[in-house]
Amino acid sequence: MRYSAFSLFRETLNKHRGWKPTWRDATPKSTYDVIIIGGGGHGLATAYYLAKEHGLTNIAVLEKGWLGSGNIGRNTTIIRSNYLLPGNQAFYELSMKLWEGLEQELNYNAMVSQRGVLNLFHSDGQRDTYARRANSMRLHGVHSALLDADEVRRMVPILGFEEARFPIKGGLWQARGGTARHDAVAWGYAHAADMRGVDIVQNCQVTGFLREGGRVVGVETSRGKIRARKVGMSVAGSSSRVAAMADLRLPIESQVLQAFVSEGIKPKIPCVVTYGAGHFYISQSDKGGLVFGGDLDGYNSYAQRGNLPTVEHVLEAGMSMMPSIGRVRMLRSWGGIMDMTMDGSPIIDRTPVEGLYLNGGWCYGGFKATPAAGWCFAHLIARNEPHPSAAAMRLDRFATGHILNENGRGAQPNLH
Amino acid sequence: MRIDCPHCGSRDIQEFVYRGDASVSRPDPDGEDALKHFVDAVHLRTNPAGFHSEHWYHSGGCRSWVTVVRDTLTHEIESVGFANEEIDR
Numbered sequence: 001m002r003y004s005a006f007s008l009f010r011e012t013l014n015k016h017r018g019w020k021p022t023w024r025d026a027t028p029k030s031t032y033d034v035i036i037i038g039g040g041g042h043g044l045a046t047a048y049y050l051a052k053e054h055g056l057t058n059i060a061v062l063e064k065g066w067l068g069s070g071n072i073g074r075n076t077t078i079i080r081s082n083y084l085l086p087g088n089q090a091f092y093e094l095s096m097k098l099w100e101g102l103e104q105e106l107n108y109n110a111m112v113s114q115r116g117v118l119n120l121f122h123s124d125g126q127r128d129t130y131a132r133r134a135n136s137m138r139l140h141g142v143h144s145a146l147l148d149a150d151e152v153r154r155m156v157p158i159l160g161f162e163e164a165r166f167p168i169k170g171g172l173w174q175a176r177g178g179t180a181r182h183d184a185v186a187w188g189y190a191h192a193a194d195m196r197g198v199d200i201v202q203n204c205q206v207t208g209f210l211r212e213g214g215r216v217v218g219v220e221t222s223r224g225k226i227r228a229r230k231v232g233m234s235v236a237g238s239s240s241r242v243a244a245m246a247d248l249r250l251p252i253e254s255q256v257l258q259a260f261v262s263e264g265i266k267p268k269i270p271c272v273v274t275y276g277a278g279h280f281y282i283s284q285s286d287k288g289g290l291v292f293g294g295d296l297d298g299y300n301s302y303a304q305r306g307n308l309p310t311v312e313h314v315l316e317a318g319m320s321m322m323p324s325i326g327r328v329r330m331l332r333s334w335g336g337i338m339d340m341t342m343d344g345s346p347i348i349d350r351t352p353v354e355g356l357y358l359n360g361g362w363c364y365g366g367f368k369a370t371p372a373a374g375w376c377f378a379h380l381i382a383r384n385e386p387h388p389s390a391a392a393m394r395l396d397r398f399a400t401g402h403i404l405n406e407n408g409r410g411a412q413p414n415l416h
Numbered sequence: 417m418r419i420d421c422p423h424c425g426s427r428d429i430q431e432f433v434y435r436g437d438a439s440v441s442r443p444d445p446d447g448e449d450a451l452k453h454f455v456d457a458v459h460l461r462t463n464p465a466g467f468h469s470e471h472w473y474h475s476g477g478c479r480s481w482v483t484v485v486r487d488t489l490t491h492e493i494e495s496v497g498f499a500n501e502e503i504d505r
């Protein structure tokens with residue numbers, strides 16, 4: 001079913017009785033050309049681009065729960081391309097360009113809102129660091145601006161400027177960054193992939209790999225064996241668990257990240273704001289709720305729920321950036337499992353096992369990457385060679401020393 | 417989460433610093449394929465869903481390193497001991 005102003009008008013007259021499900025709840029076939037494990041944003045986007053850009057039609061996405069039950073439905077929805085390193089920046093800018101045309105491409109309203117991303121700085125050293133990042137962005141053809149304190153104050157007057165513990169000196173501004181409606185991104189890719197014949201199979205957990213002569217030739221699932229010429233893993237926080245079924249160990253620790261939403265208030269925060277004197281970031285949803293988060297809990301976890309000290313820590317950072325937040329009631333908090341890599345950057349690569357491909361290690365930043373991760377992973381699977389924009393995201397970079405470490409910290413996942 | 421430090425008793429997790437997988441050991445620098453083993457020891461992790469043996473540093477207390485066996489699915493702690501007493505495990 002295609003969505004348009006006309007279909008809305010027609011259904012209004014029809015008292016909205018004619019809407020069909022956005023995608024088919026498919027039953028798995030016995031054989032596919034490509035199987036993608038994981039029905040999150042990345043898996044669905046990969047399937048869509050495999051069908052659209054590479055002409056494959058016999059594709060399945062296998063999801064152990066329901067579509068969108070993973071991190072795609074748990075994140076704080078920030079999209080941006082303000083990275084420092086060449087190996088990352090080109091990739092995230094590709095993603096930003098895809099976001100800009102996404103809704104027309106998918107025929108689905110993903111509420112992409114380029115409201116801007118503002119990274120605050122509070123010291124001379126931080127200003128220099130952000131100036132360097134702003135310049136690196138510009139060298140990649142991406143617009144950036146360095147704002148002074150007055151410009152920040154005009155933009156977001158509600159921040160704590162008076163007698164602040166860490167006075168705001170300015171900010172790095174990317175006007176094209178912003179937010180998107182996370183669930184709608186999953187639903188939109190599912191809708192568009194389904195229209196191209198992709199089978200989206202829910203409640204189908206992959207429990208093992210079928211192998212012949214070392215090569216992966218399919219998967220074992222809770223709904224039986226399914227064969228495929230190629231298998232791609234796109235399981236976010238479960239990367240190590242699924243890779244272990246193919247006897248692989250990854251440079252990943254799974255850790256929990258929490259997010260929070262407040263009651264709805266009048267529009268106060270026009271863009272995404274990140275704090276420079278603590279780990280805290282915030283935006284305001286279209287319903288008015290303040291959506292915010294901060295540090296990882298910081299230890300291995302598959303619990304999908306966090307601990308209270310981190311809640312306290314995040315809220316303290318929020319209070320010091322924006323004291324008035326203390327007057328707002330918090331509605332909900334939740335957690336998601338991050339596949340934290342040793343250098344804080346993702347992996348899109350072949351694996352040592354033939355026929356098996358890996359898209360993972362997205363840490364806490366994979367939502368913004370959804371379109372480009374799908375685009376580049378589809379390219380890798382279809383052509384068996386990396387897409388130029390993701391060529392640095394190799395699995396063997398830890399052995400060769402070509403790591404992608406944005407913040408320059410060591411091989412300790414909870415520091416990235 | 418609370419950790420039962422063998423020296424200080426039950427303490428809040430905020431007193432501790434996480435130091436990662438305790439099953440990793442330093443490879444023999446003179447051994448065969450030493451470089452490969454070092455690369456693996458620094459980067460590769462089993463990352464289990466279930467019991468995980470891990471180091472915590474009691475920075476806000478006695479400053480001991482402790483080895484904690486904890487279920488990563490539930491946060492339940494099975495055992496805690498001084499790290500240096502478990503080194504041969």
Ligand SMILES: Cc1cc2nc3c(=O)[nH]c(=O)nc-3n(C[C@H](O)[C@H](O)[C@H](O)COP(=O)(O)OP(=O)(O)OC[C@H]3O[C@@H](n4cnc5c(N)ncnc54)[C@H](O)[C@@H]3O)c2cc1C
Pocket residue numbers: 037038039040041042043062063064065068069070071072073074075076077078079204205206207234235236237238242257258259293334335336337338362363364365366367368369
């Ligand atoms: C609290 C929080 C805030 C975040 N904020 C941001 C942000 O502001 N900006 C940003 O860019 N990123 C953010 N992220 C990160 C982002 O959400 C993830 O990196 C991204 O969603 C991961 O890709 P995905 O959508 O494919 O993952 P998921 O939606 O998790 O998809 C993976 C799927 O694989 C399935 N699966 C796992 N194992 C199996 C199996 N054996 N068989 C079948 N299926 C399986 C899971 O059920 C899951 O649905 C945040 C994450 C969290 C938790």
Ligand SMILES: [Zn+2]
Pocket residue numbers: 421422423424425474477478479480
């Ligand atoms: Zn102690």
